[in-house]
Amino acid sequence: MSVSPSTSGLAYEPQNIEPKWQLLWEKADLFQNTPAQLTATSTQKNTAGRPSQKLFHLFAFAYPSGSGLHVGHVESMTALDILSRFQRMQGKQVYFPVGWDAFGLPAENYAIKTGVPPAKTTHDAIKTFQTQIKRLGISYDWANEIATNHPEYYKWTQWLFLQLYQKGLAYKGVGMVNWCPSCQTVLANEQVVNGQCERCSTDVIQKELNQWYFKITAYQDELISGLETVDWPNATKQQQLNWIGKKAGINIAYQVIDRAGQPLDSGETITCFTTRPDTNFGATFLVLAPEHTFAKKVAAGELAAAGVTSDQAQKVAVYLDSAKKKTELERQQEGRQKSGVFTGAYAINQLNNRKLPVYISDFVLGNFGTGAVVGVPGHDLRDFEFATQFGIEIIRVVKGPDGDISPIIKPNQVQEDAGVMINSEFLDGLEIMAAKAKIMDHFEAKGWGQRVTTYKLRDWLISRQRYWGAPIPIVYDPEGQAHPVKPEHLPWRLPEDVGFKPTGESPLKSSQEFIARTEKLYGKGWRPEFDTMDTFVDSSWYYLRYCDSRNTQEFASSERMSAWLPADLYLIGPEHIVLHLLYSRFFTKFLRDEGYFKFSEPFQKMRHQGMILGPDGKKMSKSKGNVINPDSIIAEFGADTLRVYEMFMGPLEADKPWDTRAVAGVARFLKRWFKAVTQALATAPTANQKITQSQRKLHQTLKKITEDLTNLKFNTAIAALMEFLNVWEAAPKTDPGFTREELSQIIRLLAPLAPFMAEELWSQWLSAADLTPDSQAPFVHQQSWPEFNPDLAQAEQVTIMVQVNGKIRGQFAVATDQITADEVIKTTAQSLPEIQKWLVDMSGATLPIKKIIYVSGRLVSLVV
RNA sequence: GCCGCGGUGGCGGAAUCGGUAGACGCGUAGGUCUCAAAAACCUAUGAGACUCAAAUCUCGUGUGGGUUCGAUUCCCACCCGCGGCACCA
Numbered sequence: 040m041s042v043s044p045s046t047s048g049l050a051y052e053p054q055n056i057e058p059k060w061q062l063l064w065e066k067a068d069l070f071q072n073t074p075a076q077l078t079a080t081s082t083q084k085n086t087a088g089r090p091s092q093k094l095f096h097l098f099a100f101a102y103p104s105g106s107g108l109h110v111g112h113v114e115s116m117t118a119l120d121i122l123s124r125f126q127r128m129q130g131k132q133v134y135f136p137v138g139w140d141a142f143g144l145p146a147e148n149y150a151i152k153t154g155v156p157p158a159k160t161t162h163d164a165i166k167t168f169q170t171q172i173k174r175l176g177i178s179y180d181w182a183n184e185i186a187t188n189h190p191e192y193y194k195w196t197q198w199l200f201l202q203l204y205q206k207g208l209a210y211k212g213v214g215m216v217n218w219c220p221s222c223q224t225v226l227a228n229e230q231v232v233n234g235q236c237e238r239c240s241t242d243v244i245q246k247e248l249n250q251w252y253f254k255i256t257a258y259q260d261e262l263i264s265g266l267e268t269v270d271w272p273n274a275t276k277q278q279q280l281n282w283i284g285k286k287a288g289i290n291i292a293y294q295v296i297d298r299a300g301q302p303l304d305s306g307e308t309i310t311c312f313t314t315r316p317d318t319n320f321g322a323t324f325l326v327l328a329p330e331h332t333f334a335k336k337v338a339a340g341e342l343a344a345a346g347v348t349s350d351q352a353q354k355v356a357v358y359l360d361s362a363k364k365k366t367e368l369e370r371q372q373e374g375r376q377k378s379g380v381f382t383g384a385y386a387i388n389q390l391n392n393r394k395l396p397v398y399i400s401d402f403v404l405g406n407f408g409t410g411a412v413v414g415v416p417g418h419d420l421r422d423f424e425f426a427t428q429f430g431i432e433i434i435r436v437v438k439g440p441d442g443d444i445s446p447i448i449k450p451n452q453v454q455e456d457a458g459v460m461i462n463s464e465f466l467d468g469l470e471i472m473a474a475k476a477k478i479m480d481h482f483e484a485k486g487w488g489q490r491v492t493t494y495k496l497r498d499w500l501i502s503r504q505r506y507w508g509a510p511i512p513i514v515y516d517p518e519g520q521a522h523p524v525k526p527e528h529l530p531w532r533l534p535e536d537v538g539f540k541p542t543g544e545s546p547l548k549s550s551q552e553f554i555a556r557t558e559k560l561y562g563k564g565w566r567p568e569f570d571t572m573d574t575f576v577d578s579s580w581y582y583l584r585y586c587d588s589r590n591t592q593e594f595a596s597s598e599r600m601s602a603w604l605p606a607d608l609y610l611i612g613p614e615h616i617v618l619h620l621l622y623s624r625f626f627t628k629f630l631r632d633e634g635y636f637k638f639s640e641p642f643q644k645m646r647h648q649g650m651i652l653g654p655d656g657k658k659m660s661k662s663k664g665n666v667i668n669p670d671s672i673i674a675e676f677g678a679d680t681l682r683v684y685e686m687f688m689g690p691l692e693a694d695k696p697w698d699t700r701a702v703a704g705v706a707r708f709l710k711r712w713f714k715a716v717t718q719a720l721a722t723a724p725t726a727n728q729k730i731t732q733s734q735r736k737l738h739q740t741l742k743k744i745t746e747d748l749t750n751l752k753f754n755t756a757i758a759a760l761m762e763f764l765n766v767w768e769a770a771p772k773t774d775p776g777f778t779r780e781e782l783s784q785i786i787r788l789l790a791p792l793a794p795f796m797a798e799e800l801w802s803q804w805l806s807a808a809d810l811t812p813d814s815q816a817p818f819v820h821q822q823s824w825p826e827f828n829p830d831l832a833q834a835e836q837v838t839i840m841v842q843v844n845g846k847i848r849g850q851f852a853v854a855t856d857q858i859t860a861d862e863v864i865k866t867t868a869q870s871l872p873e874i875q876k877w878l879v880d881m882s883g884a885t886l887p888i889k890k891i892i893y894v895s896g897r898l899v900s901l902v903v
Numbered sequence: 904g905c906c907g908c909g910g911u912g913g914c915g916g917a918a919u920c921g922g923u924a925g926a927c928g929c930g931u932a933g934g935u936c937u938c939a940a941a942a943a944c945c946u947a948u949g950a951g952a953c954u955c956a957a958a959u960c961u962c963g964u965g966u967g968g969g970u971u972c973g974a975u976u977c978c979c980a981c982c983c984g985c986g987g988c989a990c991c992a
Contacts, residue, residue, distance in 0.1 A: 272907095272908095273907080273908095274906090274907045274908060274986085274987090275907095277906065277907055277987090278906080278907075278986090278987060278988080280906090281905090281906060281907090281987075281988060282987095282988080284988095284991070286991080286992090288992080311992080312991095312992065313992060314991095314992065315992075326992095370990090373990095374990090375990065377990080400990095401990090402990045402992095403990080403991095403992080404990080404991065404992090406991095407991045407992075408991075408992060409992095411992095412992045413992080414992095415992090419992070420904090420990090421990050421992075422992085424990085425990095493991085493992095495988095495991060613986075613987090616987080617987085617988095687915090687916095687927085687928070688915070688916085689915060689916055690916085693909095693916090694985085695915070695916090696914090696915075698914075698915060698928090698929065700929055700930075701914090701915070701928060701929045701930095703929090704927095704928050704929055705928080707928095707943090708927095708928085754915095754916075754917085754927085755916095755917070755918095755926085755927080757927080757928090758916090758917075758926065758927035758928075759926090759927080760927095761926095761927055761928075762926075762927065765927090838923075840922080840923050842922085842923095842972075842973065843972095844972065844973085845971085845972050845973040846973085847923065850923075873959095889972085890972065891972095892922090892972060892973085894922055897922055897923085898922055898923075898973090900922080900972050900973065901972080902972045902973095
């Protein structure tokens with residue numbers, strides 16, 4: 040192909056340059072369809088003839104919202120694009136795919152408001168995003184673009200569901216679920232924020248429903264241990280660990296007793312989970328969650344044998360009813376105020392034969408541990424609060440750190456984490472950790488308890504009573520029995536004849552076609568599952584599909600997945616730490632167990648980009664009017680300026696406010712660079728005899744940029760380029776200037792960061808020498824990365840600082856090759872006149888030097 | 904309350920196997936060009952003291968201690984901000 044050299048002269052005009060190269064790159068199919076070119080990494084050669092190595096750079100799937108590309112998208116896309124271009128120039132084979140997390144609520148809510156089908160809204164939004172991204176010069180592999188709402192994609196989402204179903208890892212179950220009255224759908228635990236719906240901030244209520252779950256808990260231990268093998272930010276790993284919430288403790292079974300203090304004939308027991316069995320001599324009561332089966336039995340009047348009167352049973356029933364009606368938010372607003380009711384029943388603590396009254400309170404959670412706790416009010420603040428409120432005895436069994444052994448009457452006396460046991464018979468005198476081990480052994484030996492590990496992680500509720508998602512591929516026979524949709528019926532298509540008015544029921548119920556289709560394929564009286572899947576199901580396996588996005592036989596071939604995954608770099612916002620990342624890891628481990636590939640973690644290296652804030656330092660939002668639109672920045676300054684500015688703002692991971700004036704500073708820098716190069720091209724000598732300061736700076740910069748880009752330190756890389764330009768522009772008029780070869784390096788150096796301008800300068804570089812573009816590699820982005828010369832990258836001389844008693848008092852220069860002459864340098868340092876005056880006392884007498892420290896190439900420290 | 908991250912000029916930030924604090928950019932001030940303005944370019948720019956000036960000195964990386972010839976960097980205690988979790992037994 041031919042590339043026409045520019046004739047536009049010296050002025051930098053991004054508005055002319057950028058559309059031109061965008062078009063030519065597109066025509067040339069640059070960097071397209073990479074995964075098809077896999078094959079053995081060691082034999083593969085790129086255009087420059089160097090051995091190739093594969094890299095998978097993953098940008099977090101974007102939701103195609105109607106408001107278009109956000110400057111935050113620009114930040115992370117640009118960072119990955121720079122890295123991709125940089126690595127390609129270094130001979131790596133880089134796969135940098137693009138796709139859309141296209142199912143989801145906003146499009147459906149828009150449909151409810153306007154009647155416009157979500158498919159249309161989504162399609163239009165994607166078009167807008169595509170145009171904006173191409174204008175930015177992001178070198179995506181568009182040939183492998185995917186969208187989760189496409190039947191060829193969600194066919195495999197459904198396939199994945201069925202695989203899980205066949206292995207018993209997708210199941211339907213009844214349970215208390217989070218229900219958003221506004222979105223009219225259930226939510227996963229992960230989608231409830233402060234008792235409110237993550238999307239619309241409506242108070243979430245609890246409902247008992249029969250829903251579909253994925254058994255993520257089957258992998259809970261591996262989800263913990265796998266974190267040790269990946270290169271992720273520590274904070275992220277920590278948060279995942281907290282979410283999984285693994286805890287070691289013991290389940291203790293307390294026998295329920297009758298009025299005479301004898302175990303019930305039914306052998307009824309209440310099992311409590313505790314991590315602090317060491318304090319069990321201080322136990323004075325038991326508390327059950329309202330959902331506990333024993334609580335229900337009491338309410339139903341089934342525990343008369345335990346001495347529960349009908350009056351007490353009645354009170355319990357009332358309490359259970361009121362607890363059920365409370366929203367998550369009401370429960371939180373009560374704060375530490377505790378409600379509860381005595382059941383009338385007692386259990387026995389076999390350690391000391393103490394009778395423990397059994398209470399019910401909603402501060403005990405039904406879904407953690409066993410839903411029942413043993414109350415030790417002296418050493419647990421919640422138990423203390425409950426005991427004081429209900430007048431229950433408090434026993435001290437741990438001595439305070441100050442030796443306090445007085446009765447516990449104030450909350451600040453409640454010793455929770457350290458101390459020595461007292462009032463605990465055979466545990467007395469032991470530190471709590473030792474006591475814990477000893478009593479657990481005791482409980483197990485007696486058969487009263489059993490060591491257990493509990494987890495906070497719950498199974499993943501994936502049913503959604505919404506339209507715009509992948510239908511759950513399940514059909515029910517006339518008896519209501521669930522059956523998987525047959526593989527030949529996939530994709531199990533999302534019907535189009537639905538009403539969008541929220542009714543509290545799944546919108547798919549309104550589809551005649553959906554029901555007719557089910558009856559036709561499966562028989563009269565058969566019904567489809569009307570719920571769709573949580574969109575996190577779609578978006579938690581997309582990186583697998585990327586490897587083989589046009590495969591019609593499989594979700595992706597094993598060969599391709601093994602070749603490209605795990606991803607070498609995943610750049611994703613910190614808001615996805617518990618949801619998407621945990622789910623993705625679960626799917627990966629499951630499919631590995633199914634034998635599709637061998638790796639266990641999908642994302643080997645992950646980093647989080649920070650948030651770009653408005654100029655006011657606050658999160659951008661339409662209501663605050665502080666939103667920066669990338670299109671308007673491109674219109675004013677060009678895409679290269681936008682890219683370089685966003686990378687220059689600060690460290691990638693940090694939140695940083697937008698500074699409108701600083702954008703102009705970056706535009707100035709690019710303009711100066713363009714001018715410097717175009718002017719130099721006109722007079723460039725073919726060879727340069729003398730080594731100049733500018734040359735040294737060039738090679739130092741080449742070295743620095745290579746290091747910084749490798750480490751994702753884009754802001755300091757750009758600062759180094761600016762420094763280089765400052766030195767270049769300040770070079771003496773007598774300097775011979777950079778040679779053609781050096782100018783080529785200077786142009787290539789900028790290519791990853793400012794791809795359009797670099798391409799323009801490259802074409803000028805070629806035409807200045809009457810060269811025609813290489814037909815195999817006509818573009819600057821196909822050239823090799825400039826290597827630095829280590830000799831030239833070294834400074835000619837270094838400044839040695841001289842300290843006297845730790846304070847800087849002078850300095851001198853030394854040739855770089857002389858810095859190992861320790862004795863000479865130490866002597867020179869002492870002989871400096873400005874140092875001499877610090878080496879004498881008030882009377883002028885020379886002070887003895889006690890110690891001389893020389894830090895090679897940096898400083899001499901004199902101690903007197 | 905628990906877990907994690909952070910605190911450096913007027914602003915964004917740079918420098919942490921301990922070794923010139925403030926790179927680079929923004930802003931500001933003065934200047935060149937211009938009838939004028941913008942743009943562009945040049946110079947200065949942490950605070951303070953002293954000086955005609957040059958030079959020099961003192962202070963300075965959230966606070967208070969410590970280790971060291973030397974601390975933004977390491978240790979201890981605390982304060983503040985941000986993110987996450989939260990009546991999790």
